[in-house]
Amino acid sequence: MDRRDFLSTTALCGLGLAFGGPLTSLAAYAAPRAAPPRAWEDAYRQEFLDTRGDAQGFAFHCSNCQGNCAWRVFAKDGRVTREEQAAAYPPLNPRIPDANPRGCNKGTVHSKEMYQGDRLLHPMKRVGARGEGKWRRIAWDEALAEIAAGTLDTVTRHGLGALMVYCGTGILSQGRRAGPLRLGSLLGAQRLYPASAVGDMFTGASLAYGLATVGHSLDAWFECDTILLWGINPLVTRIPDAHYITEARYNGANIFAISPDYSPSAKASTQWVAVKPGTDAYLAMSLLHVLLRDGHVDETFVREQTDLPFLVRLDTGDLLRHRDLRQGGKDDLYYAWDETTGKPAPMPGTPGHFKKTLRLGEIRPALSGRFEVQGLDGKMIPVSTVFDLVRAEAAKYPPEETQKVTGVHPELVLRMAADLAKAKKAIINIGFSLHKYVSGTMTTWAAALACALTGHAGERGGIDTENNWSLGGIGPLSSPKPARFASGFLSEWLNGGMQETMRRHYPDAHLRATAGYDSTDVERLTQERLERGNSYFGKPKTLLLFADNMFRRNKSESHHREALLKDLDLFVAVNHRMDSTALWADIVLPATSHYEAWDIRGELGYHRFCNVTVPPANLKRVGEVRSEWEICLGLAKSISAEAARQGIEAIPDPDFLTQQGDKAAPVMRDMKRLPDDYTMEGKLLNDADVVNWLMANVPQIKPWTSEDAKKNGFVVLNQEAGFTSPLYANRPYNSFERNVYLRQPYKTASGRQQFFIDHPVFKKIGWRVPTAIGPLRPPSFPFAFYTPHTRWGIHSQWRANAQLLRLQRGEPYIWLNPATAKDRGVAEDDRVRVFNDIGAFRARAKLMAAVPPGCVVTDHAWEPFMFEGRAGKNSLVAGMMSLVELVDGWGHLSFDPNWDGNMIAHESSVDFEKVVS
């Protein structure tokens, strides 16, 4: 029944009579009937059976929430009736709460979304201008042939790198993602690094560990004495795991929620730390200040596991290296001052040392002191330690001073420091919001140092950005040939012409004062990156985009969109629904959604379960949708056919070389064999084949088989799944056990947890050691603007879901502190215009005592098409990058999945006014 029917029915009943008004009850009937007839109860029983349907499958909702929860999916007559969490994960051990019933509000309504009016049902081609909304329904064959022609035109005229085949974060599962990855890899297309494109790189962790994603399975929260939730709101954004927070609290944990707003997670904490937006790095430095001032230092741990005892030349400001002492010496051998011998000692475990262990043997490295060592020319070089430099930097940030910036009372800093120091197990959780400030790198690096000083690693906890599992064996499926792997943030920056909005919004003098660099520095380093040529492949001419809401996600919304579209000859969007990006496509292709195709996902490290989607038997797919695997197979066939028509058998790709006999030869992009290559000679024809292949080939899934997965909807990963520790069957996962207990070196330039970077850029702007910077927002507009993750969507997925919008207010709103709103004459539910020199959007106002004064906040990822003029909230986010995230080709700071940068989202300032209509 739609709303119109509903209203007309109520009208028939007489709205005034049915609803509203006083109705005084008659006198109570004293004696209810003795035995009411109950046969009617069968009606609801039948309804229940109807929702259980006639077929049952399993699913997870493959998206960028990273929740990965097993659901049972019920269907009747080929249509999904309902979904319910499987709630069947086995417990780990009797002292840890089990993981059931993993799931959330979004998962509960996915079947509604399957049949909702924004679903893409047929291939469509635009017949008007881009974005105009004039579409013509076309057949699959016509669509595939047209895309093939455009693709070949691009690669023959502009080169292979001018083709981008990119699967965004709408699909992160190993099954459905494999199609676009494999096709792009065979064709030599460019693709972005998604974690960087969406601003989810934890570069602060990368500095310290050489790894961006580190941490725990989240059941580890339950074991903690102390938890710092820093810029993370798990009660809203990690709904399936949030119970481990509330249960940890009952288990006696101290939980500090560090957040500018009184979030639901702050509500569940033992102590809210109300930090002013963007000042977290100051808070982190004050925490280090107290730890160092009050002697909360686990000296045994830091001497062995960190670079804190490493010697630093006081003349050059660089680490003391072997080459400083010996002609032709090594660049990657570092020293500490050995207190036993009174001499500098080369540190085992540094990359240039022959001992590949962190074990110190007889060496007792000094943590502090000034020493002299004899240099190449016989002159004495004055040196000190990283520890002393770190301490000197932290000394600048006593909590009594930082309170003026952060608003956090010194008492709270003292408590956090003391609790960290005394906790047997402590976790500092770093949320995805921190690195959307330029200071996030420093905040996280400092937090990592706080964990190091207090010895929190391995079983004692430590930093948690996001744990991922190591799934091997996938390469032959997803990367059969070398592909053009592009930096996410850098490509979007350049493709979207973002330097223009950076220059417009941020005065250089202001940038230099708050960040230590300016827009010219950014442009110079960007240029250097371009010259290296390893992480940017130019603006695409043909873009085959899968499940990526690029025009919702990118900052300076319309500016970015126009810059990218301007040079695009063919833009194809593949999605299960019409999103704010597909609206601008030349061709849209309808894909299966979460229940309609087989899929598998196991890389996500919040828990150890690898989920499998098994569609209910005889499920009817909606419209003409096809799975991503089938779509890419169709593309492979049509591209091959078009190439044959044009007489192209293969295109050599000399950017990548293979060995042929004793000679190097260019990789061939074989057009003739493309369908055979794509299907592994006919072995992988559909999404079910892909899932079976992954089940058989990923060693971390052994000994489980496809049959096990089909029976339960999931399998349990084995011990091999951990990157830096074994994944023990009966206890939560912790990072770095191999480093802490087996003394294996870390993946950093120093081989240790690293808190000193002597790269020239770091030196130039004074970031050699953790320090405080920010916020960068310019004073030209009075309000800070930040946009935390929402409870009501996974980014833009589910954001337009009718069931969920009914549990909000049906349209976008911003959160305002009541006093701030009053100053501008804005009242609850008023319409407001939010604006700055980049753009504007309109929304309703919702007054929230939880929100700090002086801020405009909106939970993010409303679809731009939900706003007037399709101008969403990113319309007024200016371009901004962190200078240090542009560094490349230096030690562990070299472009790869553990080192790429972020789109900065929360450093713009705005104004707002009431809309009088």
Add this chain to the structure above:
Amino acid sequence: MTRQLAMVIDLNKCIGCQTCTLACKSQWTDRKGREFMYWNHVETRPGQGYPKGWEEAGGGWDGDVLKPGRLPRLREDYGIPASFNYEQALFHENAPALKSEQPMQWGPNWDEDQGAGEYPNGYFFYLPRLCNHCTNPACRAACPRQAIYKREEDGIVLVDQERCRGYRYCVAACPYKKIYFNPLAGKAEKCIFCYPRVEKGVPQACAFQCVGRARHVAFRDDREGAIWKLVEEWKVALPLKAGFGTQPNVFYVPPLSPPTFDAEGKPTQVPRIPDAYLEGLFGPAVHEVLARLNAEIARKQAGQTSPLLDMLIAFRHGNMFRLDRLGEKGNAA
């Protein structure tokens, strides 16, 4: 002798995610004229709740006499379920923004996270609400058709859909405003405690699907069950608005909260949810309950055991539900 199936909802574990709300919706109320109803919903407190202003809408008992009540209005108090212009907004030229065909005026979660107080000492918490399956239901007493009854075997309160004539006296009489008038069927409907699930050994959708693991279900006389332990033995779960006189069988573990800040930004010892506010909802016993919870947490911090907290932690999801009518062993659904 009627046995009573009952629920305890732990407000310290409710995360406000509304998974229960939507689980209930897809199980029962997304069809047949029930679209505007939320048999189970979660409202932010303090707030006007759902239906809007239900606390002031009357109903319940004054001694043996039913108090007068008001029927909530569809548009203003429940909210008409928004429906959206997908086709027009996404597949046509000159498209307007995607929006509800009529702007929402209210909804089941309208005042989400708003609460009360002033920054930085604002506060809020979540209150899931469903039919309380009361021991002394005002709705039953108010029905001139005697269409409402409590089931002998589990105390579930039902509106006989064949007998009901849609007079709506029950809607006015329920002080929690958890009975709804179905304009399509012309009958009153409400939460049925998922009896078709429960009869098959499957817990209620709201409880079983609660991701926060906040809901315990058992018979009140089951000495091993969470209801007996939390309500009778440890006395940490309280009914909502007991003064309404209906004797609810849904109980709540009241919410703890982090301390306020003083004028200098220093944390105090005072929880930010005022005790008086909680007393208004859960009665004077709430002070003792909060003190007990804090004392038990202190025991945990000191390395001692706390069977009470272990039960609230709920190490096994499956053990939170004891539907077996003999009350001897947990349900194995």
